[in-house]
Every structure is written in C-alpha cells, then in structure tokens.
Amino acid sequence: MTTTEVIIVGAGPLGLELAVALKRARIDYVQLEAGQIGQAILDWPAMTRWFSSSDRITIAGVPIQSVSQEKCTREEYLAYLRGVVMQFDLDMCTYERVLGITRKDDLFTVTSRTRVGTMCKRAARYVVLTTGGMAAPNRLGVHGEDLPHVSHWMADPHTYFRRRVLIVGGRNSAVEAALRLYHAGTKVSISYRDAAFPDKVKYWLRPEIEYLVKTGRITAYFETVPIVILPEHVELRPVGGGRHMSIPADFVLLMVGYVADMSLFRQVGVELSGVRDVPVYDEQTMQTNVPGLFVAGTATAGTQQSGVRVFLENCHVHVDRIVASMTGNPPPPTPEPVSLPEA
Ligand SMILES: Cc1cc2nc3c(=O)[nH]c(=O)nc-3n(C[C@H](O)[C@H](O)[C@H](O)COP(=O)(O)OP(=O)(O)OC[C@H]3O[C@@H](n4cnc5c(N)ncnc54)[C@H](O)[C@@H]3O)c2cc1C
Known part of the structure; x- marks a missing residue:
C-alpha cells in the first residue's frame, strides 16, 4: 500500500485550489475524484451562468477573462478548470470514487474503486474531504x-x-x-x-x-x-x-435543491450536527473532530436547504487554513463578508 502525506477527496474547484496550494507548499498529495474535475458543474444544464462574478470564483490566483465580460458560463468555467490543472500540472485520479476511510495509529487508509472496478487502498497522514454539497437532487x-x-x-x-x-x-x-x-x-x-x-x-x-x-x-x-x-x-x-x-x-x-452525501464523514467518525448533517470542525484550521481529517468547500455546510449560504465564493479561505494547519503556521485572517448583491 502506498503512503502519502495528504489524500484529497474530490476535485471540484475547491479541491483543485487545495491541490495547487499543497503543490506550492511541496506537500505530497494524491487527489481522488469520483467523476471528472468540476463534475458538479459538468452536471449543470448547458450554458448555465454562474451567479457569482468571475473574480469571486477564480482559484489559485488565476484570473478568468471572458470575451463577453458577462458572468462565466458552465462551459467557460470548465475550460478554465482544465487550464488551471494544465498550468500547475496537477496529478489526479479521475473516475475513482472513495468508498471508505478508516483511521488507525495516526494513519488513514482510503479505499477507492476505479472506473473499471479495480479496488485501491492508499495510506495518508491527512485526509481532506472536499466532496461538495450537491450529491443528489432533493x-x-x-x-x-x-x-x-x-x-x-x-x-x-x-x-x-x-x-x-x-x-x-x-x-x-x-x-x-x-x-x-x-x-x-x-x-x-x-x-x-x-x-x-x-x-x-x-x-x-x-x-x-x-x-x-x-x-x-x-x-x-x-x-x-x-x-x-x-x-x-x-x-x-x-x-x-x-x-x-x-x-x-x-x-x-x-427544481427544489440538492442533498449532500455525508456517508464518508459518518463512516470515519466525524460528528454531524442537526438535520442538515453539518460536520463539526474547527473554523481556524478546518480540522474535524477526527484528528488529521479536514473538510473544505461546500461540504462544510452538509445539506443546504431553505437557503444556500456556503458557496465556492466564500470557501477560498478554507485552503489557506488547511495549509497553515498542516505546515504549523498561524491561521490566515478571516476575510470580511462580501455584501455584493450577486454574492
Ligand atoms: C445552477 C447552479 C448555479 C450555481 N452558481 C453558483 C455561483 O454563482 N457561485 C457559487 O459560489 N456557487 C454556485 N453554485 C454552487 C457551486 O456548484 C458550488 O459552490 C461549487 O461547485 C462548490 O465547489 P466544491 O469544490 O466545494 O464542491 P463540488 O464542486 O461539489 O465538488 C465536489 C467534488 O467531489 C467529488 N466527490 C464527491 N464524493 C466523492 C467520493 N466519494 N470520492 C471521490 N470524489 C467525490 C464530486 O464528484 C465533485 O467533483 C451553483 C450551483 C448550481 C447548481
């Protein structure tokens, strides 16, 4: 079984932003994604536009430019994500779903299944769950x-x-x-x-x-x-x-919203609170009650019904908090809440 420092579960925009940050910090990681990168956005209807303005959804400091100066379409954003992966030459295993996570002697074992049904096991010191909040429709x-x-x-x-x-x-x-x-x-x-x-x-x-x-x-x-x-x-x-x-x-x-799949959290022992299954974590480090297991992105909010409050656009700071915690640095300052009407 191979051992790595970090396993990132999910390659949505937040998972990719984290991968860039770990690469920049020279921390070894493996990234496992059940579908393709940005799968949640790939599932949107064709030509859907983001509600957020482009500067709020950029990742890893890479700007988004569009011909129209409008908010990004699904297609433009997926092309942007591919560009980010190419620019930073990120390695990842797409079409490989994580099925199980266990923890023993300060080491996690992560079990996954590839597209062709091969079962894989990897060990890691840290696991970050960036599995999003839209696993299935409500x-x-x-x-x-x-x-x-x-x-x-x-x-x-x-x-x-x-x-x-x-x-x-x-x-x-x-x-x-x-x-x-x-x-x-x-x-x-x-x-x-x-x-x-x-x-x-x-x-x-x-x-x-x-x-x-x-x-x-x-x-x-x-x-x-x-x-x-x-x-x-x-x-x-x-x-x-x-x-x-x-x-x-x-x-x-x-069109009545989505539910998150919090089964991996539950399985590894993360405490989930309330009917929305909100994981319990430290706001400064993003570490859950399971030592070494972090959460980032919209997964931090569990299932968001009757009003979505956690979006990609207000999750970017999670990446800096996680890297700071793993490298033993103080957490970054909490960003001011944005009061843009589109936010
Ligand atoms: C129509 C529409 C418009 C939206 N507009 C906006 C907007 O304007 N602004 C905004 O901020 N947000 C918007 N959102 C929400 C947006 O989709 C999320 O903010 C964004 O995708 C969150 O990124 P994430 O990386 O946290 O999670 P996700 O993008 O959901 O990524 C999670 C990834 O984890 C993978 N995954 C899950 N389980 C596993 C597993 N077991 N093993 C391996 N991989 C796994 C998934 O396949 C997925 O790729 C919109 C959503 C919809 C539907």
Whole structure:
C-alpha cells in the first residue's frame, strides 16, 4: 500500500485550489475524484451562468477573462478548470470514487474503486474531504416523481420547444430555468409553495420573471405543492387548503435543491450536527473532530436547504487554513463578508 502525506477527496474547484496550494507548499498529495474535475458543474444544464462574478470564483490566483465580460458560463468555467490543472500540472485520479476511510495509529487508509472496478487502498497522514454539497437532487416524495418526463435537471432548452413544462420551485435555479425555457418557445408554468418569489432571487432575474408572470406569459401557481404527477398533468394542492388543480404538463422539472452525501464523514467518525448533517470542525484550521481529517468547500455546510449560504465564493479561505494547519503556521485572517448583491 502506498503512503502519502495528504489524500484529497474530490476535485471540484475547491479541491483543485487545495491541490495547487499543497503543490506550492511541496506537500505530497494524491487527489481522488469520483467523476471528472468540476463534475458538479459538468452536471449543470448547458450554458448555465454562474451567479457569482468571475473574480469571486477564480482559484489559485488565476484570473478568468471572458470575451463577453458577462458572468462565466458552465462551459467557460470548465475550460478554465482544465487550464488551471494544465498550468500547475496537477496529478489526479479521475473516475475513482472513495468508498471508505478508516483511521488507525495516526494513519488513514482510503479505499477507492476505479472506473473499471479495480479496488485501491492508499495510506495518508491527512485526509481532506472536499466532496461538495450537491450529491443528489432533493426528492419531493410525490407519486410519479420517477416518470420519464420528470427530472430534477433541465435538459437542453430545445427539448421543450412548443411543449408545456411545469417547473416546481421558485428560487434562482427554478426562475432561471423558467426564463430560459420561455425564451426557447416553451409554455412555462411554475408551482411554488410560497406566496411570491423569495427575496433571494437575483436582482437581474426578478424584474423579468415578475413581468412575465404579471402579463400572463408565464403562469405561476403560488402557494401550491404537487401531490401527484401523471403522464399528462400534475395535481397541485393549495398550501392553505381548497380545491386541487390539474395542470397539463408534457415535462415536469422539480427544481427544489440538492442533498449532500455525508456517508464518508459518518463512516470515519466525524460528528454531524442537526438535520442538515453539518460536520463539526474547527473554523481556524478546518480540522474535524477526527484528528488529521479536514473538510473544505461546500461540504462544510452538509445539506443546504431553505437557503444556500456556503458557496465556492466564500470557501477560498478554507485552503489557506488547511495549509497553515498542516505546515504549523498561524491561521490566515478571516476575510470580511462580501455584501455584493450577486454574492
Ligand atoms: C445552477 C447552479 C448555479 C450555481 N452558481 C453558483 C455561483 O454563482 N457561485 C457559487 O459560489 N456557487 C454556485 N453554485 C454552487 C457551486 O456548484 C458550488 O459552490 C461549487 O461547485 C462548490 O465547489 P466544491 O469544490 O466545494 O464542491 P463540488 O464542486 O461539489 O465538488 C465536489 C467534488 O467531489 C467529488 N466527490 C464527491 N464524493 C466523492 C467520493 N466519494 N470520492 C471521490 N470524489 C467525490 C464530486 O464528484 C465533485 O467533483 C451553483 C450551483 C448550481 C447548481
């Protein structure tokens, strides 16, 4: 079994930023990624734009420049990540999922499975979990959720041209999908459990969605929840009671958030608090209650429901804290919270 100083689990933007920092600090590491680098972003619908401005999502000090000066698209950002990996010549094992972590005599054993099913075991002094917070969509648990025309992800907007789509949800991803599909010639309706779109809807999306709803171009069923999904329509129940509505829909998009997979944390003995499974860790070092086991990135927040507060853009400091802790240096100062409206 090979032994290394650090094993990084996950190669999302934060895991990659950490890899660059370890390389710069000449600390030996191995990076294991279940999918491709930036897999969570690769899973976004084509041409989705980041909500954060580009300077907030750059990693390792490498600037992002775009031809349009707009916020980055999924495609631009994935190309950027590939460029960072090439620039720093980062080594990593992609398509290799970590299945187990155990700790004995101050050494971790990390078990993983490659794409072709080969089982691997590696030992390390430190493990950093940068496994993100969006392992799977949040399920509503309604009858019909698994029908083929129902999805938690928007496909290419072309898919829905001149068809009826019901979007369930009212936060940024749902609103953005509604606008994109409307402009792609789709008959869009929205079911949202609250009485209006929440304050958190981005300021550049809100005026347009409100205008399209007000003018009847998009139909919004506020204060409703789906109770059954059938092949050609969805039954909505008003939250406050009353008559159910039957809404025709050729496709149904359930855009109601994601859940984190905290099974590795649980398995290795990290304490998880509350219903969101938030790992317990020291804010100055990012070390969990398991000595030598660190957490970084959006994984620090467990499952983020009813309001996402931890994003890539406010996680960069985790990298400096971890490297400082591993090299015996004092932790970096805590950055001032950013009050940009897009943050
Ligand atoms: C539509 C949309 C828009 C968004 N816009 C923004 C935005 O504007 N600004 C922002 O800051 N955030 C935004 N986010 C959230 C963004 O995706 C996260 O902030 C970012 O990806 C977090 O990076 P991370 O490295 O912490 O985790 P992730 O990017 O989730 O990376 C985790 C990695 O770990 C890997 N992994 C998980 N389990 C294992 C395992 N067992 N073994 C090996 N590898 C594993 C995963 O495959 C993944 O590649 C948005 C999300 C969505 C869906």
